[in-house]
Amino acid sequence: MxxxxxxxxxxxxxxxxxxxxxxxxxxxxxxxxxxxxxxxxxxxxxxxxxxxxxxxxxxxxxxxxxxxxxxxxxxxxxxxxxxxxxxxxxxxxxxxxxxxxxxxxxGELQKLYDERYQWLEDNGWFDPSLKKPIPMFPTNIGIVTADSGAAIHDLITTIKRRFPIANIYLFPAQVQGEQARFDLAKKIVQANEFTQPLDVLVIGRGGGSYEDLWAFNEIEVLKAIRHSLIPVVSAVGHQPDYTLSDYVADLRAPTPTSAGEMVTPNILELKRNLQNYYLNYQEIITKKITEQENLIKRIIGRNALIVNNILDKKTLDLRQFYQTTNQLIKQILANQTQQLMHLNEQQMILDPLIPLQRGFSLVSEQNGKIISSTSNLKIGDPLTIKTKELLIEAAITKIQKENK
Known part of the structure; x- marks a missing residue:
């Protein structure tokens, strides 16, 4: 069949x-x-x-x-x-x-959430006076999140696009599971004790279920945020729900991408604003000069007998006004230009990828941390070697100190 x-x-x-x-x-x-x-x-x-x-x-x-x-x-x-x-x-x-x-x-989780929220509110944890301001020009930005996934990618991409001279320091942490609360709290403390003082700290993760986000409602994480000396931005990517971290943090961002936008200025906007200031000052000067010229012409037409004295005085006033205003504008433009040049120089100096263009290589640990000291290296440690054109995965087979 x-x-x-x-x-x-x-x-x-x-x-x-x-x-x-x-x-x-x-x-x-x-x-x-x-x-x-x-x-x-x-x-x-x-x-x-x-x-x-x-x-x-x-x-x-x-x-x-x-x-x-x-x-x-x-x-x-x-x-x-x-x-x-x-x-x-x-x-x-x-x-x-x-x-x-x-x-x-x-549900049990929702009951626990409500109880914690009420306790935090009753004890002043949401007090606006406790909120630390976010700096306008952060040079060093810390991030506490998983070292892979959309959250870290979106954050870094947004920060580098808007403010490329900023230094980014990642403190990789578990963001889900039973141990996530302890790891998140630990990394927030580490960020506060980091050798390079940080201007702002972003903590968070991409979206997930109510249970997936629960670590950001745990007391350990909330205490670490409240005791942080660094302004903290909570960026848990789940718009319908607020975690308790969102309330305790100094600023809440609905997604990691928006967090990157909130903590950085747009360098292109800064340049446009500077150009607009220059054009506005030019317009003001031109208008003042035209007003003085018209005044002189009217005076000449009314009283030719005293024109020489008035003309000399107005000419002198005009020259003094022009010199003073011109000097002020030059000083303002020089200061703004020097700040931009300084920011660009910082970017060139601090960018670890620039030496690669001259034939050097950049050696880092597997987690992306650049190797600046060999004291913690051991045989078998994995390495990442970046050249101008290649990305090489390697491991240490021998360590030998060079005699000087």
Whole structure:
């Protein structure tokens, strides 16, 4: 007997009929805790319902969401939902279509969040007077986040684009899991004790579920932020929810990219502003000179007998005004030009990649830290060697001090 072969569409169509046909699956009640909550711009709501052992993907169509306006969903909320299973043939996926929601009280994490928030507020941790100002021109910027992923990439890219002369120091930390709270707090302390004083410190991560972001609600992290002598910007990339770190930090950024924009000036805007100042001063001088010339002409027309005395006096006044104003403008422009030249010189001096153009190599540890001392090196340590055209991965096979 020949074996029948089914297409994917046929199989998925069969599964759709099998899953959606039973009556008891069309009016099912499920209880659990909300997580991964997402509000679609079309009005639909997507989330997961979970308990200790499993997670179920769920969604609410816009029409039902509009009927549930009394309900304000939030991650961590304990609910009982009524709905039915639907099978998506094209994607081969099952989801639970919610038609009604009954609140069962808040989830344990949400309860703990609310309790901590209230304690922090009652004890003055959110007091605006505690907020340290963010410097306008930060030369040294510290970052506490995972050493890989979109967050660190977006931060560094934004900072380098807007203010390329800034030095960036990464303090890699776990941002998720049981040990994340201790590691984050430790790295914030290390940043404050770093040999190079930092002007601002950005902590955060990319987006994630309510549980993924929980480390930024832990007391260890909150204490480290509050006791930091460096202004701290919290950049946890999850816009619908605020972590407690967002409230305790000196400034909250909705995403890592916006954090990079908040802590840096735009060097192109600085140059444009300088040019505008120059043009404005030129316009003011030209206007003053024209006014004086017109005044002299009017005086000459009214009284030719005293024109010489008045002309001499006005000419002298005009020359003095011109000299004084011209000297002031030159001084302002010289100061602004010197500041820009100094910033550009700093960039050229501090950029570790410049010597590569002359044939030198840049040797760093695997975590990106440039090797300036050999005291901590040992056989087998991995190295990254960067030349003008190559990026070489190597390891130490021999250490020999050179006799001088």
């Amino acid at each position: 020949e074996q029948k072969i089914y297409s994917v569409t046929e199989v998925n169509t069969f599964l759709k009929e099998y899953i959606e046909a039973p009556e008891f699956l069309n009016n099912l009640y499920v209880t659990g805790e909300i997580s991964n909550l997402t509000f679609n711009k079309s009005g639909h709501i997507y989330f997961s319902i979970k308990d200790e052992g499993a997670t179920l993907k769920a969604m609410i169509w816009k029409t039902n969401a509009d009927n549930l306006k009394r309900w304000k969903p939030a991650n961590g909320m304990k609910v009982t939902v009524k709905g039915r299973f639907t099978f998506y043939v094209a994607g081969g996926s099952v989801s639970f279509e919610v038609r009604d929601v009954q609140l069962e009280g808040k």
